[in-house]
Amino acid sequence: MNSPLLPHNLNLGSIGEEIASSYLQKKGFHIIDKNFRIRGGEIDLIGIWGKILIFIEVKTRIGDTFGPPEEAIDKRKLYHVTKSAEYYKLLHPHLPDTMRIDAVCISLKNDLTLEYINHYENVTG
Numbered sequence: 001m002n003s004p005l006l007p008h009n010l011n012l013g014s015i016g017e018e019i020a021s022s023y024l025q026k027k028g029f030h031i032i033d034k035n036f037r038i039r040g041g042e043i044d045l046i047g048i049w050g051k052i053l054i055f056i057e058v059k060t061r062i063g064d065t066f067g068p069p070e071e072a073i074d075k076r077k078l079y080h081v082t083k084s085a086e087y088y089k090l091l092h093p094h095l096p097d098t099m100r101i102d103a104v105c106i107s108l109k110n111d112l113t114l115e116y117i118n119h120y121e122n123v124t125g
Contacts, residue, residue, distance in 0.1 A: 021034070053096040058106065062110060070105045073103050101123055
């Protein structure tokens with residue numbers, strides 16, 4: 001769903017995922033997949049850091065009208081990410097066995113410049 005502040009050809013989720021991907025790569029992550037979807041779930045980014053397979057939920061907000069992006073990551077959302085991650089691993093048994101779920105929360109100003117980015121590791125642990 002497009003924000004009323006964005007031109008019709010831009011998607012806030014895609015913008016956030018690109019920001020998160022770049023940020024994580026600078027931290028040494030190797031992003032191996034994006035937007036993995038199954039019925040009932042989606043994983044925004046999938047990466048490897050060292051010998052850990054990491055599934056990353058990205059939440060992006062413009063301003064604070066709907067609250068900070070962190071508030072959008074609830075138990076229900078994490079349940080669906082976890083189930084999707086388990087299925088992804090079944091499809092890719094050659095990837096590292098050690099897995100975790102991270103979250104990257106991004107807040108943008110009205111002009112779409114970065115206000116802040118927070119990376120939370122192992123949000124289900």
